[in-house]
Amino acid sequence: EAGVAQSPRYKIIEKRQSVAFWCNPISGHATLYWYQQILGQGPKLLIQFQNNGVVDDSQLPKDRFSAERLKGVDSTLKIQPAKLEDSAVYLCASSTLGRRGQFFGPGTRLTVL
Amino acid sequence: GQQVMQIPQYQHVQEGEDFTTYCNSSTTLSNIQWYKQRPGGHPVFLIQLVKSGEVKKQKRLTFQFGEAKKNSSLHITATQTTDVGTYFCAGESGYSTLTFGKGTMLLVSP
Secondary structure (H helix, E strand, C coil): CCCCEEECCEEEECCCCCEEEEEECCCCCCEEEEEEECCCCCCEEEEEEECCEEEECCCCCCCCEEEECCCCCCEEEEECCCCHHHCEEEEEEEECCCCCCCEECCCEEEEEC | CCCEEEECCEEEEECCCCEEEEEEECCCCCEEEEEEECCCCCCEEEEEECCCCCEEEECCEEEEECCCCCEEEEEECCCCHHHCEEEEEEEEECCEEEEECCCEEEEEEC
16 A cells, blocks of 8 residues: 655745645545654654544644645645744654554655754 | 653664663553654554553564553564664553654664
């Protein structure tokens, strides 16, 4: 089966600019996650979707970050405006009920200058 | 909120030596998962432990879940250069979604 797809793979922007990331989960996976991974740390959950509903967005900085999964399949994560501390890898993962573990995409490496 | 601590942060071994990483949670977990992330790569799911005292093996890897369901360990016997990477534990409880530790970076010299 095809894995989790993400684009772009790399993005360089200046602070205060906006950026969007796209994720297409494994076919049939109802649950989709967005993580932020800063160098040297573990992934930090930003938001979790079950189909097109939000399960957990408690760690999403809602003043600048937004995410949607309108049709319950692919998802976008947006940052507006970006700050220097947003430089990180943004990982998308998906999972399905009854199947253990999350399956991660290759990530988008964001550099904010 | 829930915290997951891992030690050591880093370990450098000679090929053939054993390696162990330990994971501790501030709360009782419903399950614990282990992931491996190669340099420049993304986390890859290894295993999930659910039962108190559970022990599972995958070839040279042995995973344990503590009796109190608050700690776990991963032991690699006779490391190989292909074992290089960062190993993350991630815990889930009834009150929180999956929380990752900071990981243990393993370097294996031939």
